[in-house]
Amino acid sequence: MVAKLRPFQTIFQTMSIRREDFRRRDEWGEPIAANGWRGYIPSGLPVTYSGIILLICIVVFLISIIFPSFVYNYLALNPSYLMQRPWTLITHMFVHADFNHLFWNMLFLFFFGTELERRVGESKFLQIYMLSGIVAAFGQMIISSGSMVGASGALFGVLGCLAIIAPEIRILLFFFIPMSIRGAVVLFALIDFLTLGSSDNIAHMAHIVGLLVGLAYGQAIRRSPSYYWR
Template identity: 45%
Template sequence: MADKGSIFTSPSIVIIILCTLSLFMETVPGIGSIYINIFQFDPHSLFTRPWTLITYIFLHTGLWHLFFNMVVLYFFGTALESRAGNKQLLAIFFTAGILSAIGYTFLSRPIFDISPGPMIGASGAIYGVFAALTMLEPDLRVYVYFIPMRLKHALVLFALFDFLMVNSSDMIAHTAHLSGLFVGLYMGLRIKNLQEKNIKSRYIGRW
């Protein structure tokens, strides 16, 4: 059974707090630029600065970037916690975040002919949470820009957008988003299969 989190024990809330504090550090004069340089992810420094595979997740380009990501994480993250548990949320979030950076590094040039530069933001990790929740609750009703739709349709819409925009010059790491999405789909499917197996075993055990 999933471990039920509250606003005080929810890992999603803790991540939101850490990202908010991190943005504050980014804005401190004389320190912010150094802070970003130390913790941002640069594909060219993957093997010499491995800690950035995690730390880049907590950095954001500004208030609106942070706000949008954290709103999505709050709703999808807490929903995933209630359906899969806090530990699974953390596993999906950080696995998707790490593999988003790795996918961004190794898939951008050979597949899309893009030269990957430094990257910050929790979007790839959040895409993993989004996709995993979709595997568990595909018909959950959500609002995308005030338009109601099922979660599975929202995921397809965002995936299609990232795929079509992958070669654009909008400074968004679309390959990282797509990498996180596929990680989330895989991990969500594994959780779903495990939950269904546990339900069947409990049902059979009653006879």
């Protein structure tokens, strides 16, 4: 069985992402280019790491429909073959078990990932995302030898980091329950903790570990005097 890394169906209550929000401002308030190679496509929409990750996940999902054996054998993370296929520590984050799994993870990435990248910059966002996903996978392997697919370990890291650096954010849980982002973190962590070892085919330990990585990274960012550039 393949453990799916799936966040809860949670979206922001309100969010407006504008083009100028993706530019840094220097100490005088003038916009300066954000670090990294990200640019703008002709339509004026920002090309972001969160958007690139979303696109890759969709492409990989389409490939998995046509070549399922290849994707699950060579891109999903199977602890038994990790030494032979170390790249799966990264590629498993782009593989999803079904459309529902992909849809909710990408919706989560679209809102939370975009917001985190806007706040901390693309370089730090990518570090948080990849580190959370990789460490979360190792955490899941401690309690399970089953294969893993999904981005939720990384996404929970994104959520944890946002909860530290932007506690004022409020969300609509399941689209209609208003809640602070920190309240959502506590709720998600509690649910995953209580369901550890269940047979629901969800990698709850990966959620918890990814969340802890994000919380720790958020604390490190907050202690840095130069991290805020709203």
